[in-house]
Amino acid sequence: MNELQFPGLYIDDSANSHEILPYLYRSGYYCLILTDSLAEVCTKYGRLHYDYCDGTFIGYRPDTVCMEIFHPDLFKGRILEKTIEEYTFLSYALKEALHVSLKEKQILSSYVDDIRRELHYDTDSYKHTILTRHIIRLLDYATHFYERQFIVRELNNERLIRQYEKLVRQYIDEGKLTQEPLISAYCAEQLHLSEAYFNDLLELQLGHKHNCHIQLQRIEIAKEKIRSSGESLSQIVYELGFPSVQYFSFIFKKITEITPKEYR
Incomplete structure (x- = not known):
């Protein structure tokens, strides 16, 4: 089984994460997925077809079957404007997934790249803080784009x-x-x-x-x-x-x- 790259954080770009994912879910990890392959699964919201077909962003709370996985303990001791529970999209259903434009997909991907890049640096006193800030920005942008999706579907x-x-x-x-x-x-x-x-x-x-x-x-x-x-x-x-x-x-x-x- 792959090891966590940093305590409380795991990133996987492959489709073969089946060994570690069940363990992480049971251990209370949150999951964020940015993918091209699930767009066809989320093609409808009620009677409205999806808004963009450039990518789909999905958030999962712990203990759900499902890219980036993180534990809320990662944020302990950090001053946050929001708690994890306030990112309500993590409790949305699959059919309520966020359909992102190419520009939005690039923005979300860039923050994942920032996290991945930081993981390769040597561990020091700033690493934890920088990683949590990158994750918070990713969550905030997802919330931002979800609000856009609400407006588009007015x-x-x-x-x-x-x-x-x-x-x-x-x-x-x-x-x-x-x-x-x-x-x-x-x-x-x-x-x-x-x-x-x-x-x-x-x-x-x-x-x-x-x-x-x-x-x-x-x-x-x-x-x-x-x-x-x-x-x-x-x-x-x-x-x-x-x-x-x-x-x-x-x-x-x-x-x-x-x-x-x-x-x-």
């Missing part, structure tokens, strides 16, 4: 958002919130997305995440009911799944800046 994303809003409204109107919360994992499943991709999509398209959207929608429906129905406040609170009138009033005033009584 029309398809708007369709998904409409489906999501319809799902939320239907769930609330049917009184299901009185029985159980509408969790993001369920919404993602209904839209055929990974939960990580779904949450990033909401934040980029709506400016907030699922739980915040549920609150906003419940308040909007509450406003409709307060204006047009003769229902008591306690009945409205129950129908919308709030735990108490006091809690509802607190949320309502926080969002609208007036109390439910003043609104009515």
Whole structure:
């Protein structure tokens, strides 16, 4: 079995990494793949064909079957603007892979080359810091290009958002919130997305995440009911799944800046 070139880091340009990969996954390593050969596997995102055919970039969290593999311990003691968990694309599904242009592929490849080049230098007190900075830049550029991909797919994303809003409204109107919360994992499943991709999509398209959207929608429906129905406040609170009138009033005033009584 090949040895790690540096503690916590492994790079392989060959297709025959089967001996070491299972061990690395089980040991908590993250995997980044930049390839030409997987483009045909990721040819569709929903009804939208892939944006570029020059390469495909895929990230994997530990313990998944899957270029560069690194362990989060590599970053210990380093001052980071982000934690590894904040690079949410590492939890995206294969069909949500990043399809890169030739220029983007060259940029990602250049950072891998920087890492490879550093591995060949003698070990000194700066080697660890330089390697982690190269990996962070690679992750940051992948996030940057993913945001570009979200923008390119804006029309398809708007369709998904409409489906999501319809799902939320239907769930609330049917009184299901009185029985159980509408969790993001369920919404993602209904839209055929990974939960990580779904949450990033909401934040980029709506400016907030699922739980915040549920609150906003419940308040909007509450406003409709307060204006047009003769229902008591306690009945409205129950129908919308709030735990108490006091809690509802607190949320309502926080969002609208007036109390439910003043609104009515």
